[in-house]
Amino acid sequence: MKKLLPVFGMVLLLVAVIFAAGCVGTGDESGNQTATPTTSVPTATPDQLKIATTTSLYDTGLLDSVQDYYLTTYNVDLLITSQGTGKAIQSAKNGDVDVLLVHAPAQEAEFMDSGFGVNHRGVAYNYFVIVGPESDPAGIKNMTPEEGLTTLKNLGEAGNESIIFVSRGDNSGTHSAEKAIWAAAGFNYTADISGNPGNWYVETGSGMGDTLTVAGQKQAYTLTDEATFLTYKKNNNLPLVPIIDEGETLLNRYTVITISPEKFPDTNVDAATNFTNWLISADGQKFIGDYGKEVYGKSLFSPMVTLADSTLPPFNIDSTTPVTVPTVATA
Amino acid sequence: MDDIIDGVTQAIHLIVTMDPEVMEIAQRSLTVSSQATLIAALIAIPLGAAIYYFTFRGKRAVIGTIQTLYALPTVLVGLLVYLLVSNSGPLGGLRFLYTTNAMVFAQVLLVIPIIAGLSIAGLSSLDKEMKYTIQSLNANTFQAIITLCREAKFAILSGVMLAFGRAIAEVGAVMMVGGNIRHFTRTLTTAISLNTSMGEFSTSIALGIILLSIALIVNFAMNIIQNWHSGGKKDV
Numbered sequence: 295m296k297k298l299l300p301v302f303g304m305v306l307l308l309v310a311v312i313f314a315a316g317c318v319g320t321g322d323e324s325g326n327q328t329a330t331p332t333t334s335v336p337t338a339t340p341d342q343l344k345i346a347t348t349t350s351l352y353d354t355g356l357l358d359s360v361q362d363y364y365l366t367t368y369n370v371d372l373l374i375t376s377q378g379t380g381k382a383i384q385s386a387k388n389g390d391v392d393v394l395l396v397h398a399p400a401q402e403a404e405f406m407d408s409g410f411g412v413n414h415r416g417v418a419y420n421y422f423v424i425v426g427p428e429s430d431p432a433g434i435k436n437m438t439p440e441e442g443l444t445t446l447k448n449l450g451e452a453g454n455e456s457i458i459f460v461s462r463g464d465n466s467g468t469h470s471a472e473k474a475i476w477a478a479a480g481f482n483y484t485a486d487i488s489g490n491p492g493n494w495y496v497e498t499g500s501g502m503g504d505t506l507t508v509a510g511q512k513q514a515y516t517l518t519d520e521a522t523f524l525t526y527k528k529n530n531n532l533p534l535v536p537i538i539d540e541g542e543t544l545l546n547r548y549t550v551i552t553i554s555p556e557k558f559p560d561t562n563v564d565a566a567t568n569f570t571n572w573l574i575s576a577d578g579q580k581f582i583g584d585y586g587k588e589v590y591g592k593s594l595f596s597p598m599v600t601l602a603d604s605t606l607p608p609f610n611i612d613s614t615t616p617v618t619v620p621t622v623a624t625a
Numbered sequence: 626m627d628d629i630i631d632g633v634t635q636a637i638h639l640i641v642t643m644d645p646e647v648m649e650i651a652q653r654s655l656t657v658s659s660q661a662t663l664i665a666a667l668i669a670i671p672l673g674a675a676i677y678y679f680t681f682r683g684k685r686a687v688i689g690t691i692q693t694l695y696a697l698p699t700v701l702v703g704l705l706v707y708l709l710v711s712n713s714g715p716l717g718g719l720r721f722l723y724t725t726n727a728m729v730f731a732q733v734l735l736v737i738p739i740i741a742g743l744s745i746a747g748l749s750s751l752d753k754e755m756k757y758t759i760q761s762l763n764a765n766t767f768q769a770i771i772t773l774c775r776e777a778k779f780a781i782l783s784g785v786m787l788a789f790g791r792a793i794a795e796v797g798a799v800m801m802v803g804g805n806i807r808h809f810t811r812t813l814t815t816a817i818s819l820n821t822s823m824g825e826f827s828t829s830i831a832l833g834i835i836l837l838s839i840a841l842i843v844n845f846a847m848n849i850i851q852n853w854h855s856g857g858k859k860d861v
Contacts, residue, residue: 344723353823358807375723375804376819389712390722503822529824558712 340371343565346385347395348467349501351548352376354521354594356585357395363581364572370565378501380465386410386551389558393566394551397467397519399610400474402549411551412620413566416604416611417573418582418595419547422471424538425506425523426515431456434515439541440479446515447487450494458514462505463488463497467546472517475543502526510534519546521586521594528590545608548595555622567619574598574613632830639831651835654812657725658793661732662740666785669737673744673781674770678756688745694738699731703798706731710802725810727802732795736788743787747780748773779851786847790840813839 351357352374361372377385379398386394387410394411396402405411424434424442432449434442449457462469473483481487487495496514498505502522509516510532520539526532538544550573552566572578579597586594598604598613605612639647676687708714710721710730721727751773759769774781796814803810805819813836820829 349822353819355823361807371808373723373804373806373809375806377804385711388714389717501822503824507824526824530826532824 340365340369341562341565342371342373343393343562343569344391345372345374345393345395345569346382346391347374347376348379348382348397349376349503350466350468350519350522351395351397353501353503354525354586356521356582356594359585360581364569368568368572370569372569378462378464378466379470386553389553389561392553392561392563393569394553395548396551397546397548398470399547400470401467402551405551410554410557412554413552413570413617414549414611415570415574415615415617416547416549416598416609416613417578418597419545419609420520420595421539422468422517422544422546423520423523423536424515424517424544425509425534426537427513427533428535430537432515435537437538439475439538439543442538443475444479444481446494447481451492455493456513457494458496458509458512459494460496460498460505460509460512460514460516461488462502462517463499464501466502468502468517468519471543471546475517478543506532506534524586524590524592524594542608547609547611549611552617552620555620559622563619567617570617574616628826629830631827633834635827636831636834640835647832647835649808650811650813650816650832651839653725653810654793654814654836655839657728657799657812658732658789661729661792662736662785662789664729665733665736665788666740668733669740670744670774670781670785671770672737673741674748674774676741677745677748678766678770678773688742691738691742691745695742697735697738698797699735699795700797700801702731702735703801706734706798706802722802723804723806723810725803728799728810728812731798731802732792735795735798736792739788739791740781740784743784744774744777744781747777747784750780751776782847782851786844789843793840794836 345357347357353376357372357374357376361374365371375385375391376382379396379401382391382394382396383398383401383405385391386405394405395417402411402414406414424439426432426434431454432442432446434445437445443459446457446459450459461472476483476487488497491497496508496512498508502518503526505516506518506523506526507530508514510530513533515537516534523534523536527534550570552563552570553561555561555563573582576599579599582595583593583597583600586592598609598611601609601613604610604614638644676684676691706727707722709716710719710727711717712720712722719726721730755776756769756773759772764772794814796818799810799812800815800818803812803815805811805815811819813832817829817832817836820826820832
């Protein structure tokens, strides 16, 4: 029995070391979780701002750069979680984050109308593109987005097996944009497309990058935001090229929304307000506009500041008026 | 093929240069999974020992259920923990969502059945006479359980190692409840998932190699300790 003691000693020691390391580790990370934001007093511990965003905005790497820059400049740690727009908005409705960065006008409007959001501002835009194999088997080049998708549907339903359209199918911003194009082309998405798909219509249910991989492997068409496409194409031998890149329904507009402190009083609304104002400031807009120029030869996102007036259609969003911390009516 | 070669080259580079972001992610994976395994062990070993030691109605059903839960789907645990700790959930007051605490929580739930089940199995493989001998020596219940656990220690330890392996390789649950936040809740598995969806396959492979290495090193270390203390006559 005596020689058992050292074994337990060893295990205990190991466990103690791991635990000690663990305590230090998580102590650092979750320490300032619910502390009241002190924007005026500079502190050593960075303030934290929780942001939920879309995969297509995150996967380009823009937000990693913003995170680094913002931490050094303003001592605020941006905790960014990327999930499709659908889940991001749901997280916001649960009060699990402080700010939303999304690109789905219809879902944003619903979110604002139900009183979950305040301080809605436009920050950047680019365009969706319909990409596909270089040979363009459906011959949809130079068509409008609506005509293109309609042609794909007709050929696919006629049994042409080389025609495949890959959809995100995940309620993301890109998926919403796809649905908007189907609607503009005169189809009822739920009944005509998703509900009656056939072999030509493939739903991946995953992020933009994964969907591009699937489309590439299947030599299929898909709708993607330009930024993710360029990033992804650069990292891979993606056998897809832009086929349709013009049309009003292809506008992709990114906006920022603060979660209403009326609904969730303990979110970090001060930091959210500052962050929104930074995004629409000259500094923030320049940061967004410059991102990717060196690596991709063109910027991945056009800052809203380049527009004469963003409140006009098809943009329909204020992108210049600074926001203030919303006043909460006390009951 | 190029991706695989690039990945291996990149992995070696990342490890040799001790890339700070990769080291941070690897350390977080290790910390979260170790804590989860430890907490789960503190709960599950006594639980398993008690289930083994006492006779009660439905004991077979309980053991059967525990064994079935070895295959507990990680995304289901993720969903459950998400709903529990979300700000509008019953444990929302803890503000655990999108922190490493939530990830530990999810992994604890995930591996408790493994440790408990394998502890029961390990104890059951002891000679039945031992239990009666110990009881006949007037040991109280607590002393008896401790003694039996000592006898089955290698089997129990193997269960703990298996649980650690499942915890550190897990991606579904930590992605859901941790949110894969850079510098905060990103682990090796969620980083692999992210890099794959960004098309950075070689980085994914590099991180995968690091993940595999950690699992192997931990298991080899435990094996060596076991061997050493059983004087080379290991029979587990």
